[in-house]
Amino acid sequence: xxxxxxMPLIVSGYAGEIAGFIAEKMEDIRELLQKSNALSxxxxxxxxxxxxxxxxxxxxxxxGDKAKPISGEVxxxxxxxxxxxPLGIEAPEVGAEPDGAITLEWYRSPNKVISISINxxxxxxxxxxxxxxxxxxxDCSLMGISDDLVEMILQVTRGN
Amino acid sequence: MNGFIAPDEFLAxxxxxxxxxxxxxxxxxxxxxxxxxELSVTRHLGLTEGAIWIIGEKIAERIHRSLHxxxxxxxxxxxxxxxxxVPQPEDGNPNHANIxxxxxxxxxKKMCALEIARAAHFVANxxxxx
Numbered sequence: 001x002x003x004x005x006x007m008p009l010i011v012s013g014y015a016g017e018i019a020g021f022i023a024e025k026m027e028d029i030r031e032l033l034q035k036s037n038a039l040s041x042x043x044x045x046x047x048x049x050x051x052x053x054x055x056x057x058x059x060x061x062x063x064g065d066k067a068k069p070i071s072g073e074v075x076x077x078x079x080x081x082x083x084x085x086p087l088g089i090e091a092p093e094v095g096a097e098p099d100g101a102i103t104l105e106w107y108r109s110p111n112k113v114i115s116i117s118i119n120x121x122x123x124x125x126x127x128x129x130x131x132x133x134x135x136x137x138x139d140c141s142l143m144g145i146s147d148d149l150v151e152m153i154l155q156v157t158r159g160n
Numbered sequence: 161m162n163g164f165i166a167p168d169e170f171l172a173x174x175x176x177x178x179x180x181x182x183x184x185x186x187x188x189x190x191x192x193x194x195x196x197x198e199l200s201v202t203r204h205l206g207l208t209e210g211a212i213w214i215i216g217e218k219i220a221e222r223i224h225r226s227l228h229x230x231x232x233x234x235x236x237x238x239x240x241x242x243x244x245x246v247p248q249p250e251d252g253n254p255n256h257a258n259i260x261x262x263x264x265x266x267x268x269k270k271m272c273a274l275e276i277a278r279a280a281h282f283v284a285n286x287x288x289x290x
Contacts, residue, residue, distance in 0.1 A: 053179065064176045064219040066195040095179045095188055098195035099266075105189075107182050110278040115189050115270060127189070127270035129278065136267040 041082055041091055049094035050078055050102065057096040068100035071120060078102045078118045084144025090157045092116075101125075106156045114156045116149065130155050165245045165257065167236035170204040174216040175228045175282070187231040187280045192273035198258035201245070204232070207255060213285065215253050229284040237279035241272040 041047060056062065057070045078094075082104070092104035101117040114128035126149060127136040139146055173191055175181065180191040192199065202215055212230070220227035235245050243261050250256040262269050 056177065056179075061223060062177075063195070064174060064223045064225065065200045068195055093179075093182070093188075095190045096177070097190045097193040098199075099193055100195075101193075101266075103188075103190055107188075109184075110186055113189075113274065115274065117193075117266065117270060119266060123266075125266040125270055127267055127274050129274055134271060136271045138265070138267050 041085075044091040046082060046091045046094060047079065050075060050082075053094055053096050053102060062096075063098050065098070067098035068120075070096055070100055070102060074100065074102050074118055074120055077122065078104070080142075081118055081124065081145065086145070086150060089150065089153060106153050108156055112156050114149075114152050126152070128152050128156070163247055165203065165235055165247065167234070167239055169235045170232050171201040171235060171238070171245065171257065171259075172204060172212055172216070172230040172232055173199075173201050173280070174219050174230050176220050176223065176225045178226075178228055180231075181228065181282065185282050185284070187277050187282050189270060189273035189277045191231055192276045192280075193269060194259070194262055197262060198260045199262075201257050201259060202253060203247070203255040203257050205255060213287070215255070216285070217287075218252060227285045227287075229282055231277070231280040231282055233276055233280040237276055241275055243272060 054070050054072075054075045057067070060069050061067055062069065090106060092106050095103040095105060097103055097117060099119075101119045103115055103117050105113065105115045107113045111129055111131060114126060114130070116124055116126045118124055122142065123138050123140060125136075125138050128134070130152065135152060139149070173187075175187065175191060177190075180188050182188060202212065204212060207215075213227075216227045216230055238245055238259055242263075243259050245257050245259055248256050248258045262272065
């Protein structure tokens, strides 16, 4: 048997096991950190604000006009969406829209703001004004927060 | 009631939720998202300051909420978003109007609402708490 041919295979197999082990541990740590980020939202009162919004806006016409009520499903979708946030994201201001959506907003000034709606249709919709740049679009809320949205939130919140 | 709404006419959107205000007393876009195809506003036209507040107080009383204030915006800023303002007088509010012609997609609606909120000016209810 030619050892010079075998060795790289043995080494790469061993390295592969180590790489797998490290990747597994990294994933464990990432999950742990993500839980701690969700706990941070709890500490900052974001989840409490969600419950307040739900109780304030769960009746038809809560805006004095024709507002639709916030449903329990939208509340759960908002919680799950927040759970998907990576570490280091500032806690948002929580609000409600008259079409039955819950909003998460990061605001610095009228020219530096991003608003995300968790809609009754299971989608999230966002709009942002960041200086002269305007962005808007949609994502499926089940997929969690996208890298693109994280980047926009950081553009609004970084540097104050 | 005049059927034409001039671009320099002011419109009021009553603020019945404290969560429609930022900490710096600017209005959030949430206040300008329509529940369906139209958004209710009140024209300032011909009303005294006191009369504008009385209409708002009646709306807040109807839902047992505090009237935090109102967001005033010039019609030109609404028209700039390709929206229309049409008079829709109601019992107790002959100055009632609707903002219509909203884009079908929610994200496009949000962008319109952000732009209107950016141009709006919050006026606190002199009788209430913000």
